[in-house]
Amino acid sequence: MKRLYPLFLSLTLLVFSCSGSKKEEKKETPSVKTTMKQGTSAPQTMQVVKKPATPSVHKECPHSMGKKPHSGCPYANRHKGKAKVFFTKSLTPEAVVAIYDKIKDSVSGKKIGFKVHFGEDMNVTAIKASFPELLVKKLGATLIETNVLYVGKRRYTKSHIALAKRFGWTYAPIHILDSDGQLELPVNFKHYKNVRVGKGIDKYDSLVIFSHFKGHGSAGFGGAIKNVSMGLASIGGKMALHATGIPKIVNPGKCIKCKKCVKECPVDAITLDPLKIDKKKCIGCGSCIGVCPLQLFQVPWESTKKNVFHERLIEYAKAISMHKNMVYINVLKNITRGCDCKRTPQIPFTKDIGILASTDMVAIDKASFDLVNKQHKCEDAFKKETGVSPKVQFEYAKIIKLGTAEYELISID
Structure with missing residues (x-):
């Protein structure tokens, strides 16, 4: 009996070991989709890995899609209390670096994408290339953008990059993300079952979303949320955001x-x-x-109701935030009624305020919104200026848990 006991014990351990291995090896096979390269005439094959619509996500790190969260994850404890939003009144390149340092621990990896808007012809109020130059060089980052739907130089990759360089964005590599094609991210939202973004997004470990906070005719304002959702969407994604019909x-x-x-x-x-x-x-x-x-x-622009457009922006931002680690910087300077896509000179409707930084895109946009209202001495400055209230964005962001509108404003001056 004593001789048989070790054999029995070994067989028992082997059974349990095999049982556990089978559970671990059960993985979903990713689907592959063929699509076309955006902005070119030649079709190209692209592999799109579709993640589950309702993935098993680490409770403190939704962007990790179930993986172990990195050190300083900006999503950790996001909904436990107020989000921190850092603020400085200084509007200098040095201040951009200083405020970034308050959120830098939430940036991981070596490949950093720095999301900007290069500006349009005749638009003199967009953020100048020299403003974030010190920070971009410090990070060794790549300037990233996507092509637009409407007619102009930013519609095609070659002319888009040429325009950016003419405006002084020459100190770092430029990558138009959807020039590589588009990536579909499966979701399970009210308006979307998948979202389409520039395929190049997956070349970066983390993104710094650098936004000019200003008005927008359809969204009320454009800040971090819109710079993520519309700003990282492919041509197909932008089409889905703007319209419900065919071209x-x-x-x-x-x-x-x-x-x-x-x-x-x-x-x-x-x-x-x-x-x-x-x-x-x-x-x-x-x-x-x-x-x-x-x-x-x-684009059949008229087919989208404004509240629906707000909700779509939030859903795109949510999907992208689950896919990629991001931090946010908002610049409250040259705050105009219209967005930077307007190819006409604009006049700011209120005074310059400063720079904000946060790891929560909802909190930073809400803080920016509140500061503009305080400066403009009204409850909804953007509704007064554009005719569109952006408040529904904060309401819907809470519903789908994109972030929190509750924040603590921390001055670094």
Whole structure:
């Protein structure tokens, strides 16, 4: 009996070991989707790894998608009390570095993407390239952006980068994220079951979202939330954010039959004789809008209600925050009624305020909103200036737990 006992014990341990291994080896096989490269005429194959719509997420690190959170995770204990928002009245490149130092422990990895808006022709109130230069160089970061839907130099990668360099953004590499194609992130939200972002986002360990806080005709204001949601979305993502319909065709008789739209369409919904879109096939990805050299395809802007647009911005921001580690800096300078996409000179409607930094995009936008209201001496300065109240963003952000509007404003002056 004594001789048989060690054998029995060994067999018991082996059974338990095998049972545990089977549980650990049970993993979901990622799906692969083929899509087209944004802003080019040639189709390219892209591997898109779709994560579960409702992933098993670490309770203190939603962006980690179930992995162990990194040191200084900005999502740790996010909903336990007020978020910290740091503030300085100083508006200098040195102040940008100083305020970043308050949140730097939440940035991990060596590859840092620095999300900016390069500005538009004739727009003199966008943040100048020299303003974040010290910080970008200190981080060894890459300047990142995505192409836009509307007609202009920022619609195509080559002219977008050329415009950025003309405005002085020459001291760091520039990466237009959707020039690599688009990445689909499966979600389970009210308005979306997947969101589309620039594929290049996955080349970076962390992102610094550097935003000019100002007005916006559809959102009320543009700050960290919009710089993440709209700013990191691919052409297809921007289309999904702005509209509910398929692209409109204007002046179809001017079509030169270059076939770029036909080659780019992932579902073969476009025909040329005459130029038209098959409504039953179209998925609203916006690829045709991005490649047509004559801008014959346009976004049906009128199809989106303003409250729906706010909610969509929040859902995109939530999805991206679950996928990528980010921290936020808002610059409250040259606070205009319109956004930096306007190609006309604008006049600020209130005085300069300062710079804010936080690890919570909702808190930093709420603090920025409150400071502008205080300066402007009204309850909703952006509704007064743009006709659109951004308050629904904070309400919906609370519902889907994007962040908290409760914050502690900490001066570093």
